[in-house]
Amino acid sequence: MKPRTIIEKIWDQHLIHEEPGKPDLLYIDLHLVHEVTSPQAFEGLRINHRPVRRPDRTFATVDHNVPTSENRETKDAISKLQIETLQKNCQAFDIELADIYSPHQGIVHVIGPELGLTQPGKTMVCGDSHTSTHGAFGAIAFGIGTSEVEHVLATQTLWQKRPKAMQIKVNGNLGIGVGAKDLILAIIAKYGISIGTGHIVEYTGEAIHNLSMEERMTVCNMSIEAGAKAGLISPDQTTVDYLRGRRFAPKGAAFDHAAQKWLALASDDGAHYDRTLEIDASEIQPQVTWGTNPSMGASINDLVPDPESFDDEEKRQAAQKAIAYMDLKPGTPIHAIPIDVVFIGSCTNSRIGDLRQAAEVAQGNHVHEGVRALIVPGSYQTKKQAEAEGLDQIFKEAGFEWREPGCSMCLAMNDDIVPAGKRCASTSNRNFEGRQGTGSRTHLVSPAMAAAAAIQGHFADIREFTAIH
Amino acid sequence: MHPFKTFEGRVCPLDRTNVDTDQIIPKQFLKRVGRKGFGSCLFYNWRFDEHGNKKADFVLNKPEYAQSSILVARDNFGCGSSREHAPWALQDYGFRAIIAPSFADIFYNNCQKNGILAIRLDPTRVDELIRRGATEVFALTVDLEQQKLSAANFDEHFEIDPYQKEVLLKGLDEIAMTLTYEDEIATYEKQHETVVH
Ligand code: SF4
Numbered sequence: 001m002k003p004r005t006i007i008e009k010i011w012d013q014h015l016i017h018e019e020p021g022k023p024d025l026l027y028i029d030l031h032l033v034h035e036v037t038s039p040q041a042f043e044g045l046r047i048n049h050r051p052v053r054r055p056d057r058t059f060a061t062v063d064h065n066v067p068t069s070e071n072r073e074t075k076d077a078i079s080k081l082q083i084e085t086l087q088k089n090c091q092a093f094d095i096e097l098a099d100i101y102s103p104h105q106g107i108v109h110v111i112g113p114e115l116g117l118t119q120p121g122k123t124m125v126c127g128d129s130h131t132s133t134h135g136a137f138g139a140i141a142f143g144i145g146t147s148e149v150e151h152v153l154a155t156q157t158l159w160q161k162r163p164k165a166m167q168i169k170v171n172g173n174l175g176i177g178v179g180a181k182d183l184i185l186a187i188i189a190k191y192g193i194s195i196g197t198g199h200i201v202e203y204t205g206e207a208i209h210n211l212s213m214e215e216r217m218t219v220c221n222m223s224i225e226a227g228a229k230a231g232l233i234s235p236d237q238t239t240v241d242y243l244r245g246r247r248f249a250p251k252g253a254a255f256d257h258a259a260q261k262w263l264a265l266a267s268d269d270g271a272h273y274d275r276t277l278e279i280d281a282s283e284i285q286p287q288v289t290w291g292t293n294p295s296m297g298a299s300i301n302d303l304v305p306d307p308e309s310f311d312d313e314e315k316r317q318a319a320q321k322a323i324a325y326m327d328l329k330p331g332t333p334i335h336a337i338p339i340d341v342v343f344i345g346s347c348t349n350s351r352i353g354d355l356r357q358a359a360e361v362a363q364g365n366h367v368h369e370g371v372r373a374l375i376v377p378g379s380y381q382t383k384k385q386a387e388a389e390g391l392d393q394i395f396k397e398a399g400f401e402w403r404e405p406g407c408s409m410c411l412a413m414n415d416d417i418v419p420a421g422k423r424c425a426s427t428s429n430r431n432f433e434g435r436q437g438t439g440s441r442t443h444l445v446s447p448a449m450a451a452a453a454a455i456q457g458h459f460a461d462i463r464e465f466t467a468i469h
Numbered sequence: 470m471h472p473f474k475t476f477e478g479r480v481c482p483l484d485r486t487n488v489d490t491d492q493i494i495p496k497q498f499l500k501r502v503g504r505k506g507f508g509s510c511l512f513y514n515w516r517f518d519e520h521g522n523k524k525a526d527f528v529l530n531k532p533e534y535a536q537s538s539i540l541v542a543r544d545n546f547g548c549g550s551s552r553e554h555a556p557w558a559l560q561d562y563g564f565r566a567i568i569a570p571s572f573a574d575i576f577y578n579n580c581q582k583n584g585i586l587a588i589r590l591d592p593t594r595v596d597e598l599i600r601r602g603a604t605e606v607f608a609l610t611v612d613l614e615q616q617k618l619s620a621a622n623f624d625e626h627f628e629i630d631p632y633q634k635e636v637l638l639k640g641l642d643e644i645a646m647t648l649t650y651e652d653e654i655a656t657y658e659k660q661h662e663t664v665v666h
Binding site: 013016017021022023025027036037039040043048050064065076078079081082085127128129143144145146147148150151154155156157159161193194197198224227229293314318411412413420430432433434435438439 | 486487489491492495496497499500501502503504514519543544545548549550551552553556571573574575578579582583630631632643644647648650653654657658661
């Protein structure tokens, strides 16, 4: 048989109908739902008297809007309505909901894997672009709009054109203090935010193979920031080990049987990719973005670039606008940029591994005067785990706020907002204008780099920081 | 969805690359549970200052572009968040077609599902439209059937997937259409009944 990529294998397995001149009709195994992109979809079902075809393949939670304060009271009336609307819809259509006080609540892309809903070989969708996160398990997982949410609710299928396949091969190994977040930021800085358009990216190579599941999720999460439809990694033993014993994973002999099938999904040697990019992991330094899209990034030891140094007119203009918005001066050392707010959270970096890394930096240190630093675990389960390990104590003693789970300051739809004109070191995925609050300025970094910035009051090279402290 | 008909509309040039959906419709407007009324929030942070006053230098605020129905922008339009509120806002504001050299995938799909025609055009032709739009108020005729754009001294063919063209031209209810494949879906489900949660 012709060697195939994991993308082709999963696609072929989910094909319901294929016909020249039309997209393929693809079966969707799992549909994750949240409060912001679903109300209009349920409304559409009601208007047309349509049921949800497979409530058992649908799972919902509230994350984007929810407050992260201890009492979790939603003061904003419109947010409240959106949360209540999801509660009503889940009840009416018989969908399981990890509600605000549920032990399973959390950011949709954190709880899917944690609960074992995310599994290799699945087709998964959610009305959220960072659905690409789940690709870390070797699933085809992508974000959709609300009309498509309605389509999946009604039919459990989607019309999809077969995407192209891109391989990003990461050779060698990441240096000490350099993590998955730096890797993906460096890839986007190098290749730009539309390199992946029309493609599903498979990450391969030694450096990828050596990442933990949580780190793989960080990489796949930001595939969308490279413009890709989805990102994925072929399953291996690390994947299997992560899933064993999770709530929705198969049990006993069924698990071993499933594991065998999962491992067989890995791309075959000699499989064809429409495009392959290769990078050397050992060259990657800790990253900090200076601009207003994720490709505007630099290494910690670099300077804020001079827009005049870009040879392309469009890039020059974009850099000029970005630097003006960010209120930076070309030539300033990145590490000298002062920070007002630090946000450690979001579906990119709010898992237990991320919190452990941040805690290691925080331990025995104190948040710099005048800096507000928030830790927002990605899920209730992650929060409990961190508390069991005493991480909350380390953070609190160091002057960090320890919050309840949700999307929080990643998009600032709740009360967690970066004030206008303030500068935030954030472990989230988007540094767009106003993303963390109107007029806010965002620098994307890894959890360790964010924690170090909180303590120094400006950016610091985590490799030196750990050596000194 | 309404069938997409040939129309003539005024061109609004938005000379920016990588316009993300956070800019098209900022998150504070995503809390509503309906589809209507988002037009007033379109490009909110670019259109209004912190006191809610119109910023005079933003293109949509200039009186000559007030009635535009065709937006022309640069590469990678609609990147970022999957929010369908972005095409809802563009449509509610009055845009019926968007022209750019490239679009982000999810945004492109979302336009399609709402009867907005997203047209990919060669960057040099887009550049021409943007430059012309900046100096002269002009109208463009969009003919989806013929896949043609035309104006005085401007004629251009554009490509579109035949299936997507048909859906737009007929204003098809895609869910109703998919449900005609019920037998195939049911058969697939029987053959692939895996453990679900
Ligand atoms: S954490 Fe941020 S990026 Fe992730 S789902 Fe929530 S809002 Fe979206």
